[in-house]
Amino acid sequence: MHILITSGGTSEAIDRVRAITNHSTGSLGKILAEMALAKGHQVTLITTPTALKPDPHPHLHLLLVQNVEELLTQMKTEVPQHQVLIHAMAVSDYTPVYMTGLDEVEKAQDLHTFIHRENQEAKISSKEEYQVLFLKKNPKIISLVKEWSPAIQLIGFKLLVDVSSEELIQVARESLVKNHASMIVANDLTKIQNGQHQAYLVTDDQVLEASTKTEIAEAILRYIK
Amino acid sequence: MHILITSGGTSEAIDRVRAITNHSTGSLGKILAEMALAKGHQVTLITTPTALKPDPHPHLHLLLVQNVEELLTQMKTEVPQHQVLIHAMAVSDYTPVYMTGLDEVEKAQDLHTFIHRENQEAKISSKEEYQVLFLKKNPKIISLVKEWSPAIQLIGFKLLVDVSSEELIQVARESLVKNHASMIVANDLTKIQNGQHQAYLVTDDQVLEASTKTEIAEAILRYIK
Numbered sequence: 001m002h003i004l005i006t007s008g009g010t011s012e013a014i015d016r017v018r019a020i021t022n023h024s025t026g027s028l029g030k031i032l033a034e035m036a037l038a039k040g041h042q043v044t045l046i047t048t049p050t051a052l053k054p055d056p057h058p059h060l061h062l063l064l065v066q067n068v069e070e071l072l073t074q075m076k077t078e079v080p081q082h083q084v085l086i087h088a089m090a091v092s093d094y095t096p097v098y099m100t101g102l103d104e105v106e107k108a109q110d111l112h113t114f115i116h117r118e119n120q121e122a123k124i125s126s127k128e129e130y131q132v133l134f135l136k137k138n139p140k141i142i143s144l145v146k147e148w149s150p151a152i153q154l155i156g157f158k159l160l161v162d163v164s165s166e167e168l169i170q171v172a173r174e175s176l177v178k179n180h181a182s183m184i185v186a187n188d189l190t191k192i193q194n195g196q197h198q199a200y201l202v203t204d205d206q207v208l209e210a211s212t213k214t215e216i217a218e219a220i221l222r223y224i225k
Numbered sequence: 226m227h228i229l230i231t232s233g234g235t236s237e238a239i240d241r242v243r244a245i246t247n248h249s250t251g252s253l254g255k256i257l258a259e260m261a262l263a264k265g266h267q268v269t270l271i272t273t274p275t276a277l278k279p280d281p282h283p284h285l286h287l288l289l290v291q292n293v294e295e296l297l298t299q300m301k302t303e304v305p306q307h308q309v310l311i312h313a314m315a316v317s318d319y320t321p322v323y324m325t326g327l328d329e330v331e332k333a334q335d336l337h338t339f340i341h342r343e344n345q346e347a348k349i350s351s352k353e354e355y356q357v358l359f360l361k362k363n364p365k366i367i368s369l370v371k372e373w374s375p376a377i378q379l380i381g382f383k384l385l386v387d388v389s390s391e392e393l394i395q396v397a398r399e400s401l402v403k404n405h406a407s408m409i410v411a412n413d414l415t416k417i418q419n420g421q422h423q424a425y426l427v428t429d430d431q432v433l434e435a436s437t438k439t440e441i442a443e444a445i446l447r448y449i450k
Binding site for chain 2: 131
């Protein structure tokens with residue numbers, strides 16, 4: 001099969017030297033890619049420059065992106081060419097629009113004007129004691145996948161922080177329905193440490209449990225057909 | 226000599242999954258550390274988990290930090306124990322204080338109240354179309370170095386983006402005087418690419434030029450005594 005994997009975390013520039021990043025090492029994506037290749041699949045991995053990379057392999061095609069805009073462009077092209085998408089990348093929810101001093105914001109009559117502005121400086125001045133950054137929501141890529149390719153098997157991820165198992169599974173179920181996914185892997189940041197990675201793999205009719213990245217990768221690759 | 230080097234870029238958490246990062250690979254710090262060790266110096270390198278690291282060496286002591294607060298704590302202890310500080314780390318100017326939806330900010334009577342708030346959520350909700358992030362200026366670590374150790378030789382860095390050589394050198398001179406530094410290495414992000422790294426090494430009585438990271442490291446290590 002042709003499997004598309006995304007991994008790592010996107011980074012949205014504030015200016016030329018600062019960015020908002022989503023924390024992700026890319027290690028699950030590396031394991032997933034290497035395991036899929038070992039099973040004889042063709043793998044395309046979209047990841048970020050700083051993420052961990054799988055070992056080179058003749059059936060591995062690597063694509064690098066930095067931000068949501070670049071990811072969107074690549075996925076629009078790649079999704080229709082694959083039978084499975086395992087979308088493990090930590091994608092930024094918001095993109096910086098404009099940053100300025102608190103004083104300027106306080107003087108403004110209508111705060112909406114700031115979301116239509118753009119910083120002209122390559123490096124925003126750091127003289128002010130307080131600054132205000134306006135951010136705009138990014139398109140939810142997972143919700144567009146089935147528009148690009150109705151037939152693709154979509155495996156999505158949901159990361160929450162310090163919630164109950166019930167809430168985690170409930171949120172995963174909602175995402176499953178909303179995004180027409182085959183499986184949502186739900187995980188909690190507080191349960192990812194010291195080599196452990198607890199996750200619930202939620203499908204239409206079952207909830208599987210895994211407790212390491214290798215177990216998660218094995219369960220996903222067993223599931224896709 | 227005992228040389229303290231800082232490298233990489235700090236990262237300031239917005240919440241448990243998002244952070245504002247300062248872009249820096251740590252490669253100049255790696256070259257500096259390896260070259261100083263080869264010359265027989267004792268090196269302490271304070272860097273970040275994702276930065277490039279020097280090869281292990283019996284005279285290399287590695288300390289990892291994530292953010293400005295941790296860096297400040299480490300430097301306060303380390304600076305008085307070294308004869309030279311080469312402060313190449315890209316340090317975040319601002320730290321996130323509070324993030325909320327634009328609607329809430331528009332309703333507020335006094336925007337200053339937001340800089341005294343704190344997000345209680347481990348992962349800030351991503352439902353709003355627009356969000357506003359309030360940031361507070363960090364202490365300028367370079368300006369504190371001589372308070373901690375008046376005798377230390379301080380080599381600072383100044384990164385600007387797309388400015389003239391005259392402006393770059395002028396800004397470096399101001400930093401030299403203000404921070405009581407021995408040398409400021411002034412560089413422009415647009416002149417750091419494809420293996421080149423143009424820099425002006427500004428001291429009280431001269432301006433040296435370098436065009437690669439190796440040349441920068443050589444010039445710094447020749448200069449310190």
